Amino acid sequence: MAKNLLKIDYEKYTLDNGLQVILYPDNSFPLVSVNIWYSVGSANEKPGKTGFAHLFEHMMFQGSENIPKEGHFRYIQEAGGSLNGSTSIDRTNYYETVPANYWELPLWLESDRMGFMLGGLTQEKLDNQKDVVMNERRQSYENQPYGTAWEKLFSNLFPENHPYSWPTIGWMEDITKFELNEVKNFFRTYYSPNNASLVVGGNFDTNGMRNSIEKYFGDIQSGGKVPGITVPPKKNIETKKIIVEDSIQLPRIYLGFHTEKAFSKNDAALDILSDVLTSSKNARLQKSLIFEKQIAQDVYSFQYSARLDGSFIIISTAKPGITLESIKSEIMTEISKLISGGITDDEMLRAKNSLKSSYIYSLQKLDLITDHLNHYNYFLNEPDSFLFDLSRYENVTKEQVIEAAKKYLLNGHTELNFIPRTK
Amino acid sequence: MIDRSAAPAPEKKLTFDLPEIKELSLSNGTKVLFVRKDKLPIVYTNLIISCGSKSDPAAKRGTGYLTSLLVDEGAGKFDSLELNGEFEKLGSIFSVRSNHDMTSMTLTSLKDNFNRSLELMSDVILTPRFDEKDFAREKKKVLDKILQLKDEPSFIASSVFERKIFKDSYYAFPEIGFENTVADISNNDIKKFYTQNYTAANSTFVVVGNLTESEVTDKFNGYFSKWDSSKKSSAIFEKPERAPTSFYFVHKKDSAQSEIRIGHLAKKRDAADFIPARIMNTILGGQFSSRINLNLREDKGFTYGANSSFQYYREAGLFEVSTAVNIENTGEAVSEILKELDGIRKEITPKEIEFAKSYLIKQFPARFETYAQVAKNIEQLILHRLDIDDLRGYTGKIESTEIREVSAAALENIFPEELVVVAVGEKEKIIPQLKKIKGVEPEELDLNGNPQI
Numbered sequence: 001m002a003k004n005l006l007k008i009d010y011e012k013y014t015l016d017n018g019l020q021v022i023l024y025p026d027n028s029f030p031l032v033s034v035n036i037w038y039s040v041g042s043a044n045e046k047p048g049k050t051g052f053a054h055l056f057e058h059m060m061f062q063g064s065e066n067i068p069k070e071g072h073f074r075y076i077q078e079a080g081g082s083l084n085g086s087t088s089i090d091r092t093n094y095y096e097t098v099p100a101n102y103w104e105l106p107l108w109l110e111s112d113r114m115g116f117m118l119g120g121l122t123q124e125k126l127d128n129q130k131d132v133v134m135n136e137r138r139q140s141y142e143n144q145p146y147g148t149a150w151e152k153l154f155s156n157l158f159p160e161n162h163p164y165s166w167p168t169i170g171w172m173e174d175i176t177k178f179e180l181n182e183v184k185n186f187f188r189t190y191y192s193p194n195n196a197s198l199v200v201g202g203n204f205d206t207n208g209m210r211n212s213i214e215k216y217f218g219d220i221q222s223g224g225k226v227p228g229i230t231v232p233p234k235k236n237i238e239t240k241k242i243i244v245e246d247s248i249q250l251p252r253i254y255l256g257f258h259t260e261k262a263f264s265k266n267d268a269a270l271d272i273l274s275d276v277l278t279s280s281k282n283a284r285l286q287k288s289l290i291f292e293k294q295i296a297q298d299v300y301s302f303q304y305s306a307r308l309d310g311s312f313i314i315i316s317t318a319k320p321g322i323t324l325e326s327i328k329s330e331i332m333t334e335i336s337k338l339i340s341g342g343i344t345d346d347e348m349l350r351a352k353n354s355l356k357s358s359y360i361y362s363l364q365k366l367d368l369i370t371d372h373l374n375h376y377n378y379f380l381n382e383p384d385s386f387l388f389d390l391s392r393y394e395n396v397t398k399e400q401v402i403e404a405a406k407k408y409l410l411n412g413h414t415e416l417n418f419i420p421r422t423k
Numbered sequence: 424m425i426d427r428s429a430a431p432a433p434e435k436k437l438t439f440d441l442p443e444i445k446e447l448s449l450s451n452g453t454k455v456l457f458v459r460k461d462k463l464p465i466v467y468t469n470l471i472i473s474c475g476s477k478s479d480p481a482a483k484r485g486t487g488y489l490t491s492l493l494v495d496e497g498a499g500k501f502d503s504l505e506l507n508g509e510f511e512k513l514g515s516i517f518s519v520r521s522n523h524d525m526t527s528m529t530l531t532s533l534k535d536n537f538n539r540s541l542e543l544m545s546d547v548i549l550t551p552r553f554d555e556k557d558f559a560r561e562k563k564k565v566l567d568k569i570l571q572l573k574d575e576p577s578f579i580a581s582s583v584f585e586r587k588i589f590k591d592s593y594y595a596f597p598e599i600g601f602e603n604t605v606a607d608i609s610n611n612d613i614k615k616f617y618t619q620n621y622t623a624a625n626s627t628f629v630v631v632g633n634l635t636e637s638e639v640t641d642k643f644n645g646y647f648s649k650w651d652s653s654k655k656s657s658a659i660f661e662k663p664e665r666a667p668t669s670f671y672f673v674h675k676k677d678s679a680q681s682e683i684r685i686g687h688l689a690k691k692r693d694a695a696d697f698i699p700a701r702i703m704n705t706i707l708g709g710q711f712s713s714r715i716n717l718n719l720r721e722d723k724g725f726t727y728g729a730n731s732s733f734q735y736y737r738e739a740g741l742f743e744v745s746t747a748v749n750i751e752n753t754g755e756a757v758s759e760i761l762k763e764l765d766g767i768r769k770e771i772t773p774k775e776i777e778f779a780k781s782y783l784i785k786q787f788p789a790r791f792e793t794y795a796q797v798a799k800n801i802e803q804l805i806l807h808r809l810d811i812d813d814l815r816g817y818t819g820k821i822e823s824t825e826i827r828e829v830s831a832a833a834l835e836n837i838f839p840e841e842l843v844v845v846a847v848g849e850k851e852k853i854i855p856q857l858k859k860i861k862g863v864e865p866e867e868l869d870l871n872g873n874p875q876i
Contacts, residue, residue: 005463005464028462029462029788029792030439030788031788031789066427066428070711070712070717070721073710073711073712074712075430077782077786078778078782078785079433079781079785080782080784080785080786080787080788080789081785081786097789099437099788101433101434101435101436101437102433102785103434104431104433105430105433107431108427112427116427127724128721128722128724130724131725131749132724132726133727134749135724135725135727135747135749138679138680138727138747138749139680139726139727139747140727142679142680143576143679143680143747144575145571145574145575212431215425216425219424219425247574247675247676247677248574249570249571249574250567250570280507280511281503281504282504282507282508287504290564291503291504291560294560297564297567297568297571320567320570346508346512349512350508350511350512353511353512353513353514354511354514356514357514357515357532357533358514360463360464360465360533361516361531363463364465364792364793364794364795365792365793366792
């Protein structure tokens with residue numbers, strides 16, 4: 001197979017102010033994609049101040065010293081580009097993809113907000129974006145069926161002061177209270193070049209790009225040492241069950257098990273375990289719950305692994321008249337069967353072949369590649385890790401998958417039941 | 424120190440070579456539109472069949488959708504699970520989707536596994552099994568999905584909105600059907616739908632991949648040369664009329680927001696002023712920096728986002744403003760949208776037009792980056808029966824559009840006195856707000872868009 005395609009030619013260096021730069025020239029299509037990761041996410045927040053990293057991401061689109069409010073959108077769109085940002089528990093990213101002749105524009109825009117964001121900040125802009133984010137919370141979570149399940153699951157799976165116990169968007173009462181000086185402090189603490197990495201991919205001249213990056217980012221002042229994150233040593237390992245009423249027709253169960261962080265020993269085996277359980281019609285839980293017994297409308301699972309920790313999540317919606325107890329019991333039966341009866345060669349082949357081709361398919365889009373380079377750089381300190389990542393999966397054995405299931409899925413866990421409102 | 428006050432100028436204008444679309448014919452007459460793309464060892468295939476919910480019998484709405492779910496539940500010598508397993512072993516992704524106008528089967532595969540994947544796809548197209556037990560299971564799944572959709576405010580808002588706009592024509596009904604109509608569908612109905620509609624004469628292949636022209640012809644002839652191409656199906660569209668502005672609402676208990684849809688019937692995709700209308704909508708609500716989004720989101724903070732669009736089905740167009748707002752701001756948000764619809768008819772500045780033209784022209788190449796994106800552009804040509812060279816003229820037509828044409832497009836495509844206004848949310852909160860706008864009592868509808876009795 002065309003595995004050599006997954007070997008990425010890149011150049012990595014660090015500016016004097018600490019900004020990591022990764023250049024990935026690829027002249028096959030007339031686009032340039034700029035992708036910055038700041039090493040700050042909701043895990044850097046404190047209880048009572050949740051949602052701040054995400055709100056701050058919104059503020060980064062409100063202009064800076066030389067860019068007017070919404071200017072980022074206006075400039076990039078007028079150039080025919082696309083742009084956005086996103087906040088996760090571990091990091092915040094910002095990206096622009098532009099026609100190749102506009103390659104310098106994103107550097108100007110990104111460097112202005114990295115270096116000179118506070119000059120454009122006003123109370124009015126903050127108040128406006130607090131309203132927008134509160135509406136984002138209503139639209140994406142509160143007004144969606146099962147929309148608050150994720151935050152209810154994680155706030156119970158992790159202890160109260162664990163950085164993964166609150167939702168990235170934040171609790172509503174925290175969002176309403178943010179003040180302007182907090183925005184300023186957050187910027188000074190986390191948005192320094194030494195806490196960021198810049199990937200530029202696509203059709204450009206490497207020398208010109210290097211010079212221009214130095215020109216726009218070189219004189220931005222380095223920040224202080226970024227404070228670390230304190231992780232409480234204790235996990236909730238006892239089994240608990242939470243029941244929530246919601247405006248829904250069909251009940252849904254969520255099971256959360258503590259596992260391991262991203263790229264740790266069993267991480268890839270847990271991904272394969274998830275594939276074997278739910279990734280297709282033939283997968284164990286889909287086959288049993290949906291195809292044969294027809295007691296569930298859907299079933300999903302995934303190993304959700306991040307920088308500090310990981311968890312394995314199983315979600316299933318019951319058919320009308322079916323109890324969540326019977327769904328859970330069937331899930332646990334299938335897991336025991338897998339542990340005692342083993343996995344077939346066919347199951348491993350299906351999982352691995354699907355994964356392998358998905359790596360090739362993922363090379364179609366420049367902005368995905370640049371984001372992936374930042375992802376690998378962040379976790380592994382090596383941007384060119386597509387092949388390494390794939391080999392992690394290719395090397396997983398049946399026995400390792402069983403071991404991972406045994407080690408983690410038979411332990412205490414958090415069970416969340418979403419049920420239709422009784423009145 | 425560098426001067427940061429001005430944006431860096433772009434380098435010389437980009438030249439972009441539009442991929443060449445080859446029109447090939449199989450020996451049974453089926454058309455294959457092919458684009459050679461060599462960057463990666465990938466072949467993307469899409470079979471487009473001209474059938475969908477438009478082809479549903481009136482008493483059995485949802486037949487086309489259910490057929491699309493069942494057609495790959497076992498084919499040839501494989502049962503449902505075996506067939507799925509075969510695709511997985513090849514690392515190929517196969518899926519079937521269906522909308523009002525079209526059913527499409529897409530296959531993404533590595534070049535090395537293309538032959539075997541295409542063979543499996545041909546089994547699905549030519550020899551689906553339609554086993555009784557698969558029918559019973561998938562039908563129940565659809566009925567339970569219809570139940571679940573009652574929870575989704577955005578689905579309710581969109582389907583009720585289209586119901587009001589398209590009245591009793593075939594675009595008025597959700598693809599998935601209704602509880603009572605799906606309940607009446609039998610496995611024989613599915614087989615009949617398949618036989619009448621999944622025919623060669625109704626179908627076109629789109630192929631984008633790392634293959635030569637003759638490889639494509641040979642491989643496809645190998646599997647499809649005997650596919651019968653004599654029967655073509657058709658459905659008759661009864662074009663509705665626009666009506667004076669009416670306000671509707673659907674009650675949704677305990678809602679944190681109201682889902683809003685505002686719009687009306689619009690021209691078809693092949694209208695002479697398609698390009699000026701597109702430029703006009705780009706300014707009105709077609710992207711982040713549009714008037715509607717900047718007003719409702721960045722100025723008022725009513726919403727996470729608001730947009731407007733022209734949507735084109737084969738026989739009709741639809742103009743739609745869509746947003747979800749904090750429920751307390753429902754009335755103000757609707758008023759602001761109405762103001763913007765009036766406003767775009769009154770004045771559009773040359774600066775706005777320059778921005779929109781630049782945006783549309785310069786983003787064009789990026790629409791051809793992935794294999795699926797290239798195919799998507801061709802699918803639109805097929806759906807709207809456009810000339811194969813239509814894409815070639817696209818940016819030039821935008822470039823040469825004049826200010827007065829964009830202003831005229833606003834007058835000829837936006838009708839503020841003929842709107843359907845739909846809000847979905849807690850009725851005690853939204854009724855008084857909607858009433859205040861024009862002093863008209865809003866009409867309550869049920870989840871299917873029928874008058875609430």
